[in-house]
Amino acid sequence: MEKVIVICGPTASGKTALSIELAKQINGEIISADSMQIYKDMNIGTAKPTQEEMQGIKHYLLDFISPDKRYSVAEYKKDAKKAIKEIISKGKTPIIVGGTGLYVDSLIYEIEYQDIKLDEEYRNELEKIANKDGLEKLYEMAEKIDREAMTKISKKDKKRIMRVLEIYKATGKTKTQQEAESRKKPVEYDYKVFAINWERGKLYERINLRVDIMIEQGLIQEVNDILQKYDKFPTAMQGLGYKEVVDYLNGKYTKQEMIDKIKMETRRYAKRQLTWFRKNKQTVWLDGSKDRQNNINIILEGIN
């Protein structure tokens, strides 16, 4: 079974630099697992690696979706599998790098997604019901379809409640059935998962610094530009930094308030990422504050 290296970890932990150096040493190519770096014209705020940083290492699934388009894990899974195959066919080693746990899991657990597309009309319809009769109404509807799934979903978790209904509408299956079927296929590659972490205070310092640098590099202008260029953002505006700058431009915050808010939200995001990555017990943890080559050596040992 071919090996695929996975490098995850919270934002600002140093995944990019480590993975590029690793790729150079093992003749690897990189597949991003980042739900925001997929978007074009969103560079500063997503900390997308520049051509210079890439040092000639080929990167996949970066900078290829228009911010006014939708994208989802299902598509990611398909695109990433294709990229893995391509890299292996060239005799190189694929390195998955990114902080979107959902995307990473779709690969390492070989989760199968049926070929369906989002029914926007139905979603709007559900949205209307929620507004009119309250979320409880949707929760009740979902309970009638899949009581088991609902025991694990909060009565306030609108997205997941709606998803139960959407899955049923699109496939005629319950979420519970759907999930059972999604895990039937054996995992196709030997995924070796590594995660970078730092002492919490250090990580937060790095995040704060990174946000200051983004502002200096022109994040506000970048947001202005994409607001000019595109007229809708189904998911891209969920990106950290982007929504806060929009609020600032609309006068909701002062500049300093906006900066502090981005820092805070990014710290919280990092915490959520760590919660996610800690779940996988196979993961080998690297200390980001240690020498980079030392960490690369740990990876090299870990994959053999």
Place this chain on the structure above:
RNA sequence: GGCUCGAUAGCUCAGUUGGUAGAGCAGGGGACUGAAAAUCCCCGUGUCAGUGGUUCGAUUCCACUUCGAGCCA
């Protein structure tokens, strides 16, 4: 120098008619299968500034000390 007000959780503050205390924010932990940088759940012990006094018992009342804010000299 005098007077007044304050000093309680990392921060902003509430409160205890004397029986060792609680909100918001921050922070921590967790969940996560087609929006995931999203969405959602759970978590509050801190010499109640210090020292003495009164009291069965003081964070609460009293005195002094320290620090801060304001006013008067």
